[in-house]
Amino acid sequence: MSNANIKDIAEIAGVAISTVSRVINNHPDVSEETRKKVMEIIEETNYIPNNSARNLKRSNSKDIGVLVKGIYNPFFAKIIQSIEEKVAAHGYTMILHYNNDNVNDIEAAIEFVKEKKLKGLICLGGNFSNLNESHFEDLETPLVLASTDLEEERKKAFFSSVSIENEKAAYEAVNYLCKLGHRKIGIITIGEEDQCVGNLRLKGYKRALECNHISFDESSKEIGEYTFESGFDALNRLLNRVQDLTAVFVTSDIMAIGAAKAILNRGLRIPDDLSVMGFDGIDYAKFFHPSLTTVNQPGEYMGKRSADILFDIIKKKKEHQHVILKTELLESESCKKLI
Structure with a gap:
């Protein structure tokens, strides 16, 4: 296997990519048995680490990476554009990489940094809940998480972030539906990934129900992914199971548009038969008919702040920062007040 890469080595050895990286870079936190196994596979496959892994202290790199979770969410488009503009203004080059949904986000980030010798990395979306100190040693580069969130404060000393108050924004969206008189409100949200x-x-959805004295019903919850098709399928499953819903909160606009199409395909009307609340504020939501009531995230500004923070760290101006941006509920045509 002359063209083996670090992912191949990890799969053959049955270990994480980050473990292979630690072996290559002589980190002490690897068992002798694992180290020996990985080194034997490296020799057998004639694997040559990019530019010799021992030279991965990349002081001359002018490349900034942007790692995007999935390829279907148009919410990231404006963020990416604004990041690219900022990166170019600093005289650097942006390298964009879309992570497959089946690949661990942390390992994808580490491999991306190593292979491209990145000077900094911005991650859009993804699941980084299992980040730990050893991962940051593997990355060896400043990291900014944008449009994602970690609930554990202790981990925030290792990276920067630009995000919104997701729970609060969801609470306000569902509370808005409750104030319109809705009491049977479904939810389509994201699952394990x-x-x-x-x-x-x-959590925000459940808290809004509780504050309005509405019991949460597990049967009113469906799981989707960030695609039109997934929202379409999830809404059909939801309505096959629960017939008396008057509204549905969908945690991304792209899924909400798919869900709306499923409603219309059943001969139902929006919002007369079922109100739909989205989340993100993408352009599609405005031009879909009926236009979606949604939670607007400041995507363009999120991208600019992410890049600014990254370059502050690269140029040693500031330490890690955590910025919380405000959202706005955009009222439109897809939600109806009940009499």
């Missing part, structure tokens, strides 16, 4: 943001928005 987005535990951070998905869990926080689910």
Whole structure:
């Protein structure tokens, strides 16, 4: 296997990519048995680490990486554009990489940094709940998480972030539906691959129900992914199971548009038969008919702040920062007040 890469080595050895990286870079926190096994596989496959892994202290790199979770969420488009503009203004080059949904986000980030010798990395979306100190030693480069969230404060000393108050924003969206008179409100949210943001928005949904004296019903929850098709399928499953819903909160606009299409395909009307609340504020939400009521995230500004923070760290101006941006509920045509 002359073209083996670090991922191949990890798969053959049955260990994480980060473990292979630690072996290559002689980190002490690897068992002797694992170290020997990995080194034997490296020799057998004739694996040559990029530019010799021992020279991975990349002082001359002018490349900034942007790692995007999935390829279907148009919310990231404006963020990426604003990051690229900032990166170019600093005389650097942006390298964009889309992570497959089946690949661990932390390991994908480490491999991306190593292979491209990145000077800094911005991650859009993804699940980084299992980040620990050894991962940051492997990365050896400044990291900014944008449009994702970690609930554990102790980990925030190792990276920067630009995010929103996901739980609060979801609470306000569902509370808005409650104030319109809705009491049977379903939710379509994200599953295992987005535990951070998905869990926080689910918490906000539950808290809004509780504050309005509405009991949470597990049967009113469905799981989707960031695609039109997933929202379409999830809404159909939800309505097959629960027939008396009057509204549904969907935790991304792209899923909400798919869900709305499923509603219309059943001969139902929006919002007369079922109100739909989205989340993100993408352009599609405005031009879909009926236009979606949604929670607007400041995507363009999120991208600019992420890049600014990254370059502050690269140029040793500041330590890690954690910025919380405000959201706005955009009222439109997809939600109806009940009499």
